[in-house]
Amino acid sequence: MNALQERILRDGKILGGGILKVDSFVNHQVDPMLMDACGRDFAKRFANVGATKILTAEISGIAPALTTAIHLGLPVVYARKTKPVTMPDQVYLTLAPSHTKGRMVELIVSPEYLANGEKVLIIDDFLASGQTILGLARLAEASGSRIVGIGTLIEKIFEGGRNALSTLGVPIESIACIKSLDDGKITFVD
Amino acid sequence: MNALQERILRDGKILGGGILKVDSFVNHQVDPMLMDACGRDFAKRFANVGATKILTAEISGIAPALTTAIHLGLPVVYARKTKPVTMPDQVYLTLAPSHTKGRMVELIVSPEYLANGEKVLIIDDFLASGQTILGLARLAEASGSRIVGIGTLIEKIFEGGRNALSTLGVPIESIACIKSLDDGKITFVD
Numbered sequence: 092m093n094a095l096q097e098r099i100l101r102d103g104k105i106l107g108g109g110i111l112k113v114d115s116f117v118n119h120q121v122d123p124m125l126m127d128a129c130g131r132d133f134a135k136r137f138a139n140v141g142a143t144k145i146l147t148a149e150i151s152g153i154a155p156a157l158t159t160a161i162h163l164g165l166p167v168v169y170a171r172k173t174k175p176v177t178m179p180d181q182v183y184l185t186l187a188p189s190h191t192k193g194r195m196v197e198l199i200v201s202p203e204y205l206a207n208g209e210k211v212l213i214i215d216d217f218l219a220s221g222q223t224i225l226g227l228a229r230l231a232e233a234s235g236s237r238i239v240g241i242g243t244l245i246e247k248i249f250e251g252g253r254n255a256l257s258t259l260g261v262p263i264e265s266i267a268c269i270k271s272l273d274d275g276k277i278t279f280v281d
Numbered sequence: 282m283n284a285l286q287e288r289i290l291r292d293g294k295i296l297g298g299g300i301l302k303v304d305s306f307v308n309h310q311v312d313p314m315l316m317d318a319c320g321r322d323f324a325k326r327f328a329n330v331g332a333t334k335i336l337t338a339e340i341s342g343i344a345p346a347l348t349t350a351i352h353l354g355l356p357v358v359y360a361r362k363t364k365p366v367t368m369p370d371q372v373y374l375t376l377a378p379s380h381t382k383g384r385m386v387e388l389i390v391s392p393e394y395l396a397n398g399e400k401v402l403i404i405d406d407f408l409a410s411g412q413t414i415l416g417l418a419r420l421a422e423a424s425g426s427r428i429v430g431i432g433t434l435i436e437k438i439f440e441g442g443r444n445a446l447s448t449l450g451v452p453i454e455s456i457a458c459i460k461s462l463d464d465g466k467i468t469f470v471d
Contacts, residue, residue, distance in 0.1 A: 153311075171309060
């Protein structure tokens with residue numbers, strides 16, 4: 092069992108509706124040492140995919156994407172959910188359903204930072220339905236870039252995201268892969 | 282001149298209205314090596330303030346706060362601007378005017394992660410009017426915590442934030458301190 096799995100068992104809280112609360116070390120309070128270790132782990136797993144840029148979605152993807160970027164020495168871009176005043180008028184924009192927000196959210200990337208020919212490694216906190224990551228993949232493809240890998244801290248395999256992403260044909264790595272949250276118990280894939 | 286100042290001169294863009302665009306290395310695309318160097322710098326500057334927790338505001342405060350947290354070995358909490366479903370009903374909430382959004386935004390922290398007696402180091406990307414940081418300070422004080430220092434990547438001294446924060450009576454450190462953006466030219470404080 093790795094450090095993230097141990098931490099999930101110790102501090103994760105099952106809220107019902109398939110929601111796992113990890114606010115004490117990933118989503119609101121962040122454990123920087125754990126996040127750094129996860130970044131090092133992703134860097135190792137994706138050492139040979141030839142990535143030139145890391146892409147994530149604000150907000151909670153930023154921490155794991157940044158530590159991965161530090162260990163791979165690559166720039167990281169986080170898709171914005173609202174367009175800031177500093178962004179040009181012409182952007183890459185897609186919509187993705189947000190499970191926790193119960194509505195569609197925008198994912199926006201400036202063409203300044205996602206150019207034709209990039210090899211993009213997507214890093215995010217959760218892989219659930221995979222819809223946010225598919226949205227990021229659409230942004231990358233719109234820019235003429237190519238996805239070369241997907242890494243998530245926590246995968247809930249019972250939500251089918253891995254299957255939804257399989258059409259992308261790239262390696263998908265999750266540090267903690269959860270089989271079930273049934274009966275108030277967190278069970279990892281062996 | 283430090284690495285952040287050099288980068289601002291090279292890649293920063295003056296947009297008018299006192300807005301300095303640093304989207305290519307801080308706010309949308311992040312240079313992880315530069316951010317790590319800034320985190321190391323903050324860790325050194327605040328090595329002796331006795332901080333027990335780092336506090337920042339989503340979204341663009343997360344990167345510098347996280348790298349500072351890595352170098353100080355402290356947990357980091359980022360105030361949310363919308364309340365996620367995982368947060369309890371009872372929270373610390375304050376309002377702060379957002380310069381770039383032109384409206385008030387909420388800053389929300391769960392009492393689970395900001396407890397009585399914490400010594401809080403605030404890290405953020407910009408110090409402009411200081412209103413976001415004052416909001417973070419109110420959240421910390423509401424929880425019975427005490428601010429012990431404030432660090433920002435980029436200070437625009439002509440917006441008066443340092444003066445607004447002086448009542449807090451704590452050290453304020455900025456890595457790049459901008460005196461003027463007049464005439465399309467970025468001038469740092471010596």
